Amino acid sequence: MIQQKVISKRFGKVDPLSIDSYIKFDGYNALEKALTMHPTQIIDEIEKSKIRGRGGAGFPAHIKARALANAKQPKYIVCNADEGEPGNFKDRIIMENDPFSILEGMVILAYATGAKKGYIYIRGEYQNAIKIMKMTIQNAIDKGYLGENILNKGFDFNLEIRTGAGSYVVGEEFSMIESIEGKPGRSRVKPPYPTDKGIHDKPTLINNVETFANFPHIILMGGDNYAKIGTPSSTGTKLISLSGNVKNKGLYEVPFGTSIRDVIFKLGDGVSYNRSIKMVQLGGASGPIIPEYMLDMAIDFERFENFDSKTGTGAIIVIDERFDIFDILLINMNFFVHQSCGKCAPCREGHTQIVNLLNKIKNHRGTEQDLMSLENLANVIQQTSLCGLGQTSMTSIISSLRYFRDDYFAKVRY
Amino acid sequence: MKIKEILSKYPKESEYLIEILLEIQSSSKNHYISSEDVEQISKYLDIPESQICSVTSFYTLLSMNPKGRYVIQVCHDVPCFVNDTTSIYEKLVDMLAIEDGETTEDNLFTLEITECLGCCNEAPAMRVNDQVYTSLTPKKVEKIVKDLRGEEK
Ligand SMILES: Cc1cc2nc3c(=O)[nH]c(=O)nc-3n(C[C@H](O)[C@H](O)[C@H](O)COP(=O)(O)O)c2cc1C
Ligand code: SF4
Ligand code: FES
Numbered sequence: 001m002i003q004q005k006v007i008s009k010r011f012g013k014v015d016p017l018s019i020d021s022y023i024k025f026d027g028y029n030a031l032e033k034a035l036t037m038h039p040t041q042i043i044d045e046i047e048k049s050k051i052r053g054r055g056g057a058g059f060p061a062h063i064k065a066r067a068l069a070n071a072k073q074p075k076y077i078v079c080n081a082d083e084g085e086p087g088n089f090k091d092r093i094i095m096e097n098d099p100f101s102i103l104e105g106m107v108i109l110a111y112a113t114g115a116k117k118g119y120i121y122i123r124g125e126y127q128n129a130i131k132i133m134k135m136t137i138q139n140a141i142d143k144g145y146l147g148e149n150i151l152n153k154g155f156d157f158n159l160e161i162r163t164g165a166g167s168y169v170v171g172e173e174f175s176m177i178e179s180i181e182g183k184p185g186r187s188r189v190k191p192p193y194p195t196d197k198g199i200h201d202k203p204t205l206i207n208n209v210e211t212f213a214n215f216p217h218i219i220l221m222g223g224d225n226y227a228k229i230g231t232p233s234s235t236g237t238k239l240i241s242l243s244g245n246v247k248n249k250g251l252y253e254v255p256f257g258t259s260i261r262d263v264i265f266k267l268g269d270g271v272s273y274n275r276s277i278k279m280v281q282l283g284g285a286s287g288p289i290i291p292e293y294m295l296d297m298a299i300d301f302e303r304f305e306n307f308d309s310k311t312g313t314g315a316i317i318v319i320d321e322r323f324d325i326f327d328i329l330l331i332n333m334n335f336f337v338h339q340s341c342g343k344c345a346p347c348r349e350g351h352t353q354i355v356n357l358l359n360k361i362k363n364h365r366g367t368e369q370d371l372m373s374l375e376n377l378a379n380v381i382q383q384t385s386l387c388g389l390g391q392t393s394m395t396s397i398i399s400s401l402r403y404f405r406d407d408y409f410a411k412v413r414y
Numbered sequence: 415m416k417i418k419e420i421l422s423k424y425p426k427e428s429e430y431l432i433e434i435l436l437e438i439q440s441s442s443k444n445h446y447i448s449s450e451d452v453e454q455i456s457k458y459l460d461i462p463e464s465q466i467c468s469v470t471s472f473y474t475l476l477s478m479n480p481k482g483r484y485v486i487q488v489c490h491d492v493p494c495f496v497n498d499t500t501s502i503y504e505k506l507v508d509m510l511a512i513e514d515g516e517t518t519e520d521n522l523f524t525l526e527i528t529e530c531l532g533c534c535n536e537a538p539a540m541r542v543n544d545q546v547y548t549s550l551t552p553k554k555v556e557k558i559v560k561d562l563r564g565e566e567k
Contacts (some may be wrong), residue, residue, distance in 0.1 A: 034550045043526045086491035086530035124436065127533055127544040165432055166475030182431035184472035243493035243534035281492060316532075319496050333491050335529060341472075362554065 002266050004229070006237045007213050008253045011097040016132060022100040028145060030216030034108045035153050037219075042112035043069060046215070048223025050235045055080055055171075055208030056283065056350075057388070058234075058301040058312040064205050067195035068113040071203035074284045077110055077118040078199075078206040080176065081133075084123055084168035085284030086335065087315035090239040091209035093251050095122070095129035098213070099136040103146060103159070105212030108219060110157040113205065118157060121176055123164040134161055160244045168339040169389050173198075173206045175341065187387035210239055230256030233302040240299070244267050244318035245275065254299065261295035262317055275320040279404070283311035285332045286316040288399035289325070308382070309395035325400055325407050326362035333358060336393040347390030350381040354397065360412050371412055375401055417451055421458045428461050429547075431469055436474055444480035444521070445465060452478075482517045482524035486510075486564050487541045490527045493534035502538050503527065503550040509559050522563070 005011075015021040022028070034042055068075055079102060083091040094102060106118055122130050137159050139275035140146035148156045163227020167185050169175045175185035177198050214236060218226045227235045234256035243249050246268035254263060260280065264270065271277060277292045288307040290297070297303055304311035319328060337351045358364040359372045378394040378401075384393050401408065420437050424430040434455060439447050447470060456463045470476040488503045507513055510523050517524040533539040536548030540555075547558060 083532055084529065087493050087534055088530075089532045089535055092532045123532070125541065128546075163433060163436055164475075165436060167473050179432065180429065182427075182429040182469070184468055186472075241534065243537060244496050249537070285491065317493050317496075319492070323496060327495070328492055331490065331495055335491065338474075338529070353473030 002258060002262055004254055004255050006217050006229070007094065007210060007239060007252050008097075008251070010101070011093070012405075013185055014098065016097055016099055017135055017139075019100060019136075019143050019145070022098075026220075027100055028104060030219040031104050031107055031145065032151070034111060034219050035151060038050055039069065039112045039114065042108065042219065045218055045223035046112075049218045049226040050223075051211070051214055051226070052234065052301055053208055053219060054210035054214070054238070054312070054314070056085070056311075056313045058304075059330070061207065061211055064195055064207070065109060065113055067193075068115065068203055068305070071195060072086065072288050073114070073204040074117065075207070076199050077106060077113070077115045078176065078180070078204060079106055079118070079120040079209055079212055080125070080171060080173075080206050081120055081122040081129070081209045082164055082168075082171035082176065083126070083209075083394065084164075084171050084339075085286065085313055085315065086319045087241060087243055087281065087284040088242075088313050089241050090251055090314065092126055094131050094209050094239075095126070095133055099242060100131050100140065100229040101213045101216060102133075102209055103136060103140050105151065105215035106159065107146060107157055109205070109207070109212070111155060115205070116156050116158065118159045119162050119180055119199075120159060121162045121164060121170075121180060123263075124166055125164075130161060130163060137161070141218050143224045167341075168335075169387070170386050171343045174387070175410050184341070186343045187389075189386065190216065231298070231300050231302075234300045238299055238314045240267075241313075241315040242318070244280075244313070245277075245320040246318045247272055257295050257298050258299055260316060263299070263316060264295065268318070271318065271320050275322065277318060278321045278323055279319050279325060279328070281317040281328070281396065282307075282315065283309055283313050283395075284315045284317075285335050286389075287311045287313075287397055289317070289328065289396050289403070290399065290404045294403070307395055308401060309392050324362070325404050326358060326411075329396055330355065330358050330362070331401060332392075332396050336389065341387075344384075344386040344390065346381045346384045347386070347393070350377060350390070353377055353395065354381070354394075361408065362409055364413065366412050368412055368414065371408055417454050421454065426459055428465075429458050431455070431459060431461070431466065432473070434459075435466075435470060439476060440544075443483065445482075445485055445524075446477045446480045449478070457483055480521075483522050483524065484542050485524045487526045487528035487531075489529070489531045489533075489537070489539045489541075491530040491534075493530070494538040497537040499538035499550075500538065501552050502550050505555045506559070509556065523559075 052058040171187035174188040179185040378397045382394040
């Protein structure tokens, strides 16, 4: 068994719209337990679990939780369900299959931090998930698991759904805060961090859907037991969005430390027609592109950090031998041309220049000089952009220059 | 009248602007926000019209120009691309005789190339208004378009 179903254990086994069905399948046991604990004890368990955020950056969850707990009222909790990174669908599948687990995680964190108000920010393309989450919130209120005086313990937590309107950068924390305030989603300069000054300049904690869905399990298992799953630097399980040229595309849950190769071949059943793998992109459009010989790499934050990217979302996109790396890079780069918010120059102007250079090289019109310009420009964008979009968008270019240099030299004119 | 009804559901706070715009747009047959709508929202929330326009121009799902009855958005990111989304797009171009960003003369269809729809596990994918269609083949697309045309008759 290479899968280990913790977050996905209820998928397909409960009626996602029925709170009774959720309760029958261990639902809300964790909240009941959490409410017998002191709020700081909950954050201690989260710290012991060593869980890191599942939205991409892998930030330790307890640090943000403790910062919010120490902040003054009013303060907010946000669930990031914007999921705009190409190749990712895990958050949608959690919302559509086990929506109450997300609410339970949010309420536990609200109790631990003292926040009374929260938002779930869902991308506008996810109409089905939006409908489900709205119904879920209503059901939870009706049964006393959300709203005023939760489970008669005298604590309140209210939730609102906010809908995205088609912007990838809004997944970034400060852009999301601007968007929740009803403005264009342009990022802010950090620090101050959101847990100091977020929505309406009030302390705000943002976590990913999958991160919230983990909290109930941490409370039930205890932090120490949770930390036994996975690897020392990356504890727990990871939902993997497997897509591209594999036979069994889909969502799988594996403990951290599982190899990428095992996910592709044991769970995804390999590539159709026994074609060979040309490249694999990890994390999404802002993740690295690696060659076949690197597939034994373990899924682990520490390994992924070598790439300076948001690989941590757990997307694996398999691309077979029929495809040209320049077509793939151009799709990635055109994505960023469209998604740049335009606030800072390296990102606003840089991506267009990158697209020009790639087109030139792809069409055998590029020189060695162009190759150097591409490399330099990619580094400038990565190092000087204001927010995570420009800081990570060059990962596929930089990694392809490292691992697929021959593809470039085959096209460059001397 | 309809817009007044929508507005009255929301508190008079500018943080609800995007929610209001999305609802007004989805209640419009041509999927857009008119300049009269903007005027009304501006009065209701007591914010300048320019602030509203800065929001509508930032978010790609919001439009100030009328579109067709059915807005077809074909995903064009890597997981769909390697599953031959190009043949899906070409089939649509072929059937509708329009390209990315255009609307048919009868105002029935608008065709758009769009970003990942979060359905890469069932690539290739497209969206028609709020309905997502997955695991597409040119044949499936043909049927979907024919059915939509049929609905209008
Ligand atoms: C351009 C950009 C897009 C992002 N999109 C998302 C997203 O769709 N969902 C998400 O959870 N995090 C996204 N993130 C990461 C968030 O900024 C943030 O780190 C995360 O929501 C924190 O939650 P976590 O600690 O639980 O991972 C994005 C970051 C950047 C820079
Ligand atoms: S890096 Fe790009 S998306 Fe981020 S603030 Fe600068 S222009 Fe905007
Ligand atoms: S790439 Fe098309 S749905 Fe994700």
